[in-house]
Amino acid sequence: MSKGISSTSVGRKVLMALSGFFLMFFLLQHLLINMLSIISVDAFNEVSEFMGTNPLIQFALQPVLFFGIIFHLIMGMRLELQNRKARPIQYAMNKPSENASWMSRNMIITGVMIMLFMALHMVDFFLPTINAHYITHEHLDSFGMVAAKFANPVYVGIYLVAFVFLALHLMHGFQSAFQSVGFNHKKYTPTLKKLGTLYAILVPLGYAIVAIFHFVNSL
C-alpha cells in the first residue's frame, strides 16, 4: 500500500516548508495591517472590520491558517523526534557549532516559544474579536484593543522577547524552506540567504515598532 507524503523524511520536510511559506506570507500581511494602526486609526479599524467579517476570510482563509499553524507545529515536533532518533549520541564527536548554526539546531525551541506567544496572543486579541463579532455582536474598536494592551510595559516586554524568537526562527526557516523544496542554485541561493536574513530581521522589527509605538503613544 502506498504511503502519504508525510511518511518519509523528505516528504515531511517539503510539507514543513510549504506550511512555512504560507505562514511567512501571513506574517507579512498581518504586519502590513498592524502597521496601519500607526498611520491611521480609521484605516486600521476599517481593515480589521473587513478581515473580521468577510465570509471568505472568516470561513475559508482563517480555518486554513489555523490548520497551517497546527500542522507546522506537529510536523516540526515529528521532525525533531526523528532527528533525535537518527543521532542518539548528539554531536558527541564534533563541536555542534561546526555542524550547524545555533538557529538551525534550535528550531524546536524557538518554534515552541512562538507557539506559547501565539496562545497568549489568541486569548488577548483573537478571542475578543470572535466574541464581539459572533457572540455579543458589539462594535469592536480594534485600535482601542491594541492600544490598551500595549500600554502595559510588561506586556510589550513579553511581545518583544517573542519577536526575538520569531527572528531567530525565521533566520534559519526562510532559507531552509527553499532548500527543502529543492531550490539550490549556485547563483541565486546566496542572494536568497541574504533575502532570508533581511526578512527575518525586518518583519519582527516591524512588529516591534508597532508594539513600541502604542506603548509610547499611551504615555
Ligand code: HEM
Ligand atoms: C505588534 C504585534 C501584533 C499586533 C498588534 C497584532 C494584532 C492582532 C489583532 C488585532 C488580531 C485579531 C484581529 C484580527 O483578526 O485581525 C490578531 C490576530 C492574529 N494574530 Fe496578531 N498581532 C501582532 C503580532 C502577531 C504575530 C507576531 C503573529 C504570529 C507569529 C500573530 C498571529 C496572529 C494570528 C494567527 C491571529 C488570528 C488570525 C487572524 O485573525 O488573522 N500576530 N493579531
